[in-house]
Amino acid sequence: MVGRIRSEIEASGPMPFDRFMELTLYGPDGYFRSNILRSQRDGDFLTSPEVSSSFGTVLANAVIAERERVGVPFTVAEIGAGSGSLLQPLVEALEPPPDRVIAVEVSPAARRSLMKRLPLADVVESLHEIAGGVTGVILANELLDNLPAALVVRRGPTWRERAVDVSAGELVWVEVEARTEAARWAEAYGGRVPEGGQVEVQGEAGRWLLASLDRLFSGAVIVIDYGDTAEGLEHRRLEGTLRTYRDHHLGPDPLSEPGLTDVTMDVNFTALASVAAEHGAVTELWRQDEYLAKWRLLEHIAELKSREHQAAAAGTTMERLRWRNLVTGAEALLHPRGLGDFRVLVARE
Ligand SMILES: C[S@@+](CC[C@H](N)C(=O)[O-])C[C@H]1O[C@@H](n2cnc3c(N)ncnc32)[C@H](O)[C@@H]1O
Structure with a gap:
């Protein structure tokens, strides 16, 4: 390397x-091309769907609303689908199932996991393998923060x-x-930007969004990631937001071990929203906690808690602990200084 x-x-x-x-x-020997699955507990970082399957289950409500708006045949595609921890519960919660499911992944290890978890999905390596004219939803969770x-x-x-x-x-x-x-x-x-302050120039993220919108005949691109508006990122400009991750901790300077660390930055959602608007899409920008609440995460958590109480009343300790873990994971999605502070951009065509 x-x-x-x-x-x-x-x-x-x-x-x-x-x-x-x-x-x-x-x-060829880059961080995402290795045989290691990066987004899981023994990898380098944990994403919302790896923390809780409720993420996919609740996002399914947003996808159902989109299907009601644009009709069928309806496709659900996730780009940078990782292990399948978002797509699997999301697709399982869709009744009737979507007409087509596509998982796009550059990592060979992640593609193997996706084929196992979603045997009916088309698992491909690049967004460019999706032909245009799709009616449906294209999702990306924690993808754009890695784009060059x-x-x-x-x-x-x-x-x-x-x-x-x-x-x-x-x-x-x-x-x-x-x-x-x-x-x-x-x-x-x-x-x-103050003197000496740094801006991460995310042109590739904008081109990715345009390429996704180009594939959409009707529906929505939903981008979820850490980041903020240009204004919201101003207080980070002196240091910049570029960083590396390894074993769930901040890693070394990006130049010191190339290919062995995740290199990432906060996504500039003002830039993305303006690219989408220039394309003719209608955009909405949400905080993740508010977006998930809109799609009924709080009601979902109440349901999990009621199952926990039922298990407690029945004296089934293991069952009660299982429901408790599900509650804790789902609540983590709303943490105001953690995952809840992520942003969600919805761009509709
Ligand atoms: C941080 S992980 C997120 C995985 C999954 N979306 C989740 O939330 O758990 C980013 C994933 O995107 C994949 N990836 C990165 N760049 C990509 C690209 N340009 N096209 C497709 N997949 C990509 C990586 O291999 C990795 O699995």
């Missing part, structure tokens, strides 16, 4: 960070770009003249 990066830098000069992310996460982004830094009236170079055989950060597109993106969506 480091050899590949080094030779590309030696041939073409300092590497923009979006290219570095593309190689370290998606390259450039980094620019405010220097006086201009922007400089953070890139990766080689010095004494080691990968090092350097600042180079910012590419025009990157500077333009930062001006448009960076919000107020």
Whole structure:
């Protein structure tokens, strides 16, 4: 991995960070291409559906409403579907079942898990394998925070770009003249940035959203992730939001062990919403706790609690503990400083 990066830098000069992310996460020996399933308890991070199957069960209510709006034949697609922990309970809660289920995953380990959990789904490697004209819902949970982004830094009236170079055989950060597109993106969506502050330029996330909307004849793209509006991210600009994760903890500098850590950032939902609006979609932006409450997570938790009380009254301890765990997991989805603080963008066509 480091050899590949080094030779590309030696041939073409300092590497923009979006290219570095593309190689370290998606390259032949990249983080997502390995045989390890990343989104689970013994992986590097835990996502909402890995914390609680209630996430998929409750999102099914949003999908049912969308099906009532746009009609059939109806497709449910998840991009970056991981182990299937969102899609499986969601599809199981749909009555009648959707006409087509598609799971898109770059990771071979995740594709194996998806084929096992969702034997009737089409499991494919890239969004581009989905033909256009879909009526339905395209979902992405914690996908866009990993899409390659450039980094620019405010220097006086201009922007400089953070890139990766080689010095004494080691990968090092350097600042180079910012590419025009990157500077333009930062001006448009960076919000107020102090001197030396950093903006993650998420052009690829915008292109992903456009590619998804292009595939939709009618229905919705639902993007869920950590992040905020441009304004909401302003207080993070001095440090920037780029970080790595390993074993459920913050990891080292992204240059120190390329290919071995998750590289991620907060999603700029102002940029996404404006890309969707320019495409002609109608958008809504929610906090995850409010969005799940709208789709009846609180009623679902009340039901789980009543099952727990019934098990307690019947004296079945293991059963009571099982319901208690389900309640705890479902409540975690609403934690105001945790998963509940995620954002949900709904873009309808
Ligand atoms: C953080 S995990 C989330 C998994 C799942 N959505 C969940 O919520 O548990 C991100 C997943 O997206 C996959 N992934 C990343 N980039 C992708 C891309 N461009 N296309 C399809 N899958 C991608 C990764 O392999 C990984 O399984």
